[in-house]
Amino acid sequence: xxxxxxENHRKSILVFALLAATLxxxxxxxxxxxxxxxxxxAGLGIALAIWIMMSFVSIFAGESILLMSSHAKEVTHDMHxxxxxxxxxxxxxxxxxxxxxxxxxxxxxxxxxxxxLNPQNSSIVVTTGLLEKLNRDELQGVIAHEMGHIINRDVQxxxxxxxxxxxxxxxxxxxxxxxxxxxxxxxxxxxxxxxxGQAQIxxxxxxxxxxxxxxxxxxVFYFAISRKREYLADATSARLTRYPEGLASALEKxxxxxxxNETTDNINKITAPMYIVNPREAANAMAADDWMSTHxxxxxxxxxxRGMMGGAGVSFSDYQNAYARVNNDGKTIIPDxxxxxxxxxxxxxxxxxxxVSGPGRQTRDLGDLVRAAGGFAFLTCACGLKIKxxxxxxxxxxxxxxxxxxxxxxxxxxxxxxxxxDLAMRSAAQPxxxxxxxxxxxxxGRGWETVSCTCGHHMQVSPLFAGxxxxxxxxxxxxxxx
Amino acid sequence: MGLAALILLLLIVAVILxxxxxxxSCVQLLxxxxxxxxxxxxxxxxxxxxxxxxxxxxxxxxxHEQQTLENLTAARSGAMTAxxxxxxxxxxxxxxxxxxxxxxxxxxxxxxxxxxxxLALKExxxxxxxxIAFARxxxxxxxxxxxxxxxxxPSNIIAGMxxxxxxxxFELEDAADxxxxxxxxx
Numbered sequence: 241x242x243x244x245x246x247e248n249h250r251k252s253i254l255v256f257a258l259l260a261a262t263l264x265x266x267x268x269x270x271x272x273x274x275x276x277x278x279x280x281x282a283g284l285g286i287a288l289a290i291w292i293m294m295s296f297v298s299i300f301a302g303e304s305i306l307l308m309s310s311h312a313k314e315v316t317h318d319m320h321x322x323x324x325x326x327x328x329x330x331x332x333x334x335x336x337x338x339x340x341x342x343x344x345x346x347x348x349x350x351x352x353x354x355x356x357l358n359p360q361n362s363s364i365v366v367t368t369g370l371l372e373k374l375n376r377d378e379l380q381g382v383i384a385h386e387m388g389h390i391i392n393r394d395v396q397x398x399x400x401x402x403x404x405x406x407x408x409x410x411x412x413x414x415x416x417x418x419x420x421x422x423x424x425x426x427x428x429x430x431x432x433x434x435x436x437g438q439a440q441i442x443x444x445x446x447x448x449x450x451x452x453x454x455x456x457x458x459x460v461f462y463f464a465i466s467r468k469r470e471y472l473a474d475a476t477s478a479r480l481t482r483y484p485e486g487l488a489s490a491l492e493k494x495x496x497x498x499x500x501n502e503t504t505d506n507i508n509k510i511t512a513p514m515y516i517v518n519p520r521e522a523a524n525a526m527a528a529d530d531w532m533s534t535h536x537x538x539x540x541x542x543x544x545x546r547g548m549m550g551g552a553g554v555s556f557s558d559y560q561n562a563y564a565r566v567n568n569d570g571k572t573i574i575p576d577x578x579x580x581x582x583x584x585x586x587x588x589x590x591x592x593x594x595x596v597s598g599p600g601r602q603t604r605d606l607g608d609l610v611r612a613a614g615g616f617a618f619l620t621c622a623c624g625l626k627i628k629x630x631x632x633x634x635x636x637x638x639x640x641x642x643x644x645x646x647x648x649x650x651x652x653x654x655x656x657x658x659x660x661x662d663l664a665m666r667s668a669a670q671p672x673x674x675x676x677x678x679x680x681x682x683x684x685g686r687g688w689e690t691v692s693c694t695c696g697h698h699m700q701v702s703p704l705f706a707g708x709x710x711x712x713x714x715x716x717x718x719x720x721x722x
Numbered sequence: 723m724g725l726a727a728l729i730l731l732l733l734i735v736a737v738i739l740x741x742x743x744x745x746x747s748c749v750q751l752l753x754x755x756x757x758x759x760x761x762x763x764x765x766x767x768x769x770x771x772x773x774x775x776x777x778x779x780x781x782x783x784x785x786h787e788q789q790t791l792e793n794l795t796a797a798r799s800g801a802m803t804a805x806x807x808x809x810x811x812x813x814x815x816x817x818x819x820x821x822x823x824x825x826x827x828x829x830x831x832x833x834x835x836x837x838x839x840x841l842a843l844k845e846x847x848x849x850x851x852x853x854i855a856f857a858r859x860x861x862x863x864x865x866x867x868x869x870x871x872x873x874x875x876p877s878n879i880i881a882g883m884x885x886x887x888x889x890x891x892f893e894l895e896d897a898a899d900x901x902x903x904x905x906x907x908x
Contacts, residue, residue: 321842325849332761333856335754335864482859688782688833700839702782 273447312343381487388476412451475559488545758861
């Protein structure tokens with residue numbers, strides 16, 4: 241695997257150099273076109289300045305901009321044990337030095353992406369749509385794919401390439417627009433008066449040609465690299481999980497076309513290419529194998545992965561063989577240096593699945609998870625409905641939407657408990673004041689029962705419990721058992 | 723001092739730098755192998771810590787399964803007290819077997835299977851078993867990278883000079899140990 245990373249590193253430098261050269265040439269040519277005397281170097285300087293500025297922004301703030309723009313919420317182990325465990329297993333299998341931070345994004349379409357410039361400091365974002373639809377093996381395949389991007393330094397590479405592409409696009413657009421407006425205002429005479437006449441016109445034409453072609457070429461290049469990286473990440477995922485069918489069936493579930501009227505607010509043009517499946521392409525039912533697509537066609541990816549099942553194994557050379565069988569285009573995804581060492585990597589059995597509680601319940605739980613992370617409070621009404629209070633809810637009473645009961649929101653108690661706990665922390669040995677309310681719970685039978693306190697904590701009452709009172713360990717409310 | 727001497731000097735410097743680079747990569751890969759080995763122990767210990775919780779949660783429901791619970795607890799203490807590598811390997815295999823049998827017994831208690839605490843513990847147990855498997859897998863991968871490095875030319879010369887030896891792959895001795903306890907309720 242190290243050869244893969246080294247090879248990618250070498251290619252990154254090459255691509256970087258090529259795109260950088262394009263940018264600088266563009267800058268020089270534009271500058272020379274505007275003012276032949278000192279314009280060339282000035283244009284170069286401006287191009288360099290734009291590039292450096294954008295690089296700084298994306299390196300230092302890129303990840304947080306991405307996370308903020310998708311409204312992603314961080315997930316801890318307690319919030320979603322399965323997701324966290326699946327990711328931790330992959331971290332162990334990959335030998336990563338640090339666990340990537342996990343985030344959930346509230347969106348119906350299943351998708352995932354990775355962010356972060358190096359393995360020590362990375363993030364993976366997963367949509368609620370993904371968590372609903374996939375089982376454990378499939379989820380693991382997707383997470384392994386994203387980790388593959390992190391390990392192979394794809395995020396770093398694609399960010400740098402993206403910055404260059406962005407700079408080239410900005411520069412050429414500014415120039416072309418400037419040209420358009422200045423000629424529209426009829427001030428083209430200004431160019432002629434600088435002298436040089438015909439040579440000047442040729443320079444301008446060259447600049448225009450380069451300005452139009454450069455972004456197109458850069459984009460083509462960018463997309464081609466992106467597609468190759470996706471295949472590589474698939475190969476890494478198969479190798480890490482030892483179970484390519486997981487990722488294959490996940491891709492199958494993800495590739496179901498989303499109806500066009502479903503909102504894609506959080507996904508904009510900038511973040512779209514970084515997802516495991518380009519959501520804008522999926523939504524528009526675009527034929528995904530053009531040179532304009534950031535991701536390889538999903539059917540091919542699935543076929544390649546399934547081609548490995550029942551075969552010799554899931555090493556990189558097996559992936560290369562499966563790729564050759566499906567695509568038959570003579571391209572090599574895995575560089576030769578990573579293939580020279582023969583290794584047999586055996587496929588494992590699928591994970592047996594625990595009984596699923598039903599898609600409806602899972603959606604609700606996931607929605608609650610996102611709300612809890614967003615500062616919502618939960619209140620259980622006596623009729624059984626879980627009332628969700630937004631973080632800015634200030635009133636002391638709320639009417640239950642189902643049974644119309646008037647529920648008291650113990651804000652005052654919560655504040656009192658909070659203040660008391662705060663004091664206790666600052667000066668030792670301050671006794672905590674329990675709230676004054678008393679709840680009553682009717683036993684329904686003789687077995688184990690769940691008692692819910694108004695603070696949201698659930699307690700188990702044993703069949704052997706013979707007492708009359710129970711105290712909620714979280715908020716101290718006394719509950720009478722009768 | 724002619725041109726030839728200068729070229730010779732540059733050549734020697736290049737070779738020395740190359741040797742340093744190869745030596746460093748051997749050391750780094752060997753450290754990765756050692757780290758991967760200790761990772762397996764971390765996950766095994768995690769499994770030990772989960773067992774008492776599991777036994778406690780079950781006790782309330784499965785009163786007649788004393789024997790199974792006792793076997794599980796005994797297997798756990800056996801695994802915790804094992805010292806040599808061979809003993810540890812055997813004891814961990816025995817523990818895996820005990821967990822498997824325990825899970826089979828649990829199938830008869832639908833109340834237990836639906837209990838939220840138990841479900842959370844079951845998820846942790848499944849995950850820990852997977853982590854043990856992945857830790858072993860990672861160890862074998864690191865051993866592969868390391869062995870490849872010290873056995874290919876030209877690194878094998880340097881490796882031989884500094885006495886880097888090939889590491890052994892982790893293999894389960896008993897075929898029965900390969901069967902990870904199935905936490906399956908279907």
